[in-house]
Amino acid sequence: MNGTWIEVKVVTKSEALEPISGIFYALDCKGVAIEDPNDILGREQGPLTWDFADINILEHKGNAAVVKAYFSKEDNIDEVINYVEEKIKELKDIGINVGEGKVVRTEMHEEDWANNWKKYYKPTKVGNRIVIKPIWEAYVESDEELVVELDPGMAFGTGNHETTRMCVEALEKYVKADTTVFDIGTGSGILAIVASKLGAKHVVGVDLDPVAVDSAKENVEFNKLDNIEILEGNLLDVVNGKADIVVANIIAEIICILTDDVKKVLNKEGLFITSGIIHDRRQMVIDKLQGSGFEVVEVNMDGEWNCIVAKLS
Known part of the structure; x- marks a missing residue:
């Protein structure tokens, strides 16, 4: 995947990230990235806890969650945006808080998105024993922990x-x-x-x-x-x-x-x-x-x- 791509972005709330990601996975998009401020705000900070991460790396500085999907220039982007807007309205109608729910289109180069989104995914402990670890992150587990290796960029559902x-x-x-x-x-x-x-x-x-x-x-x-x-x-x-x-x-x-x-x-x-x-x-x-x-x-x-x-x- 080289060249110029169309980013279609939805500005939303953390609780709507998975259903909105699901909207994009029903389309023939070339990749999906998620920015969830809870990945950082919900993580304990301090010695012997998870690595500190700066909320300023997120596009909306922690005030909104974002789902970004990438399409080729040959795709009918107007059709994609209409479809996404209709599905967001359906989520609202069943009571899911989508926040602003704004859909934005941007043209960009692949190198701007292919790897940068990885910077705010860190190992996260879920429950008593499970640690969800992005495949590119190093992590040394304790004896009682069970580590799940995950590529969070491939499909929604990251444990957060x-x-x-x-x-x-x-x-x-x-x-x-x-x-x-x-x-x-x-x-x-x-x-x-x-x-x-x-x-x-x-x-x-x-x-x-x-x-x-x-x-x-x-x-x-x-x-x-x-x-x-x-x-x-x-x-x-x-x-x-x-x-x-x-x-x-x-x-x-x-x-x-x-x-x-x-x-x-x-x-x-x-x-x-x-x-x-x-x-x-x-x-x-x-x-x-x-x-x-x-x-x-x-x-x-x-x-x-x-x-x-x-x-x-």
């Missing part, structure tokens, strides 16, 4: 978002040595990799997006894991057998659509870990789960988001 963190914490709590885990909407593969690192016997990551599937496969290779399958397609169409845990970090409406299919692939007393649920949609998901024969065993909150753990009765 509240919904991902809560899923990781739930997996830490419930994954056992003989557990089979299905990860629906696997994205970067982060939750599938975490489940494997925690000792799951077999893990399947499923995604409809071929870009995400390729990305997840590469991230699995970075971690040298041999018990993870990454599959493209709908859950029931591509998985074989049943799981002890199904995890889905998506949005509430899709979770409700998937619940009955998840029930078919879960073992008795299996767990459905769901996240990506805003407060206004929490009861809707609980009602759907209970109506489909699940018992809600945990509801955890972080910021504007909820993670619900339900057991199949």
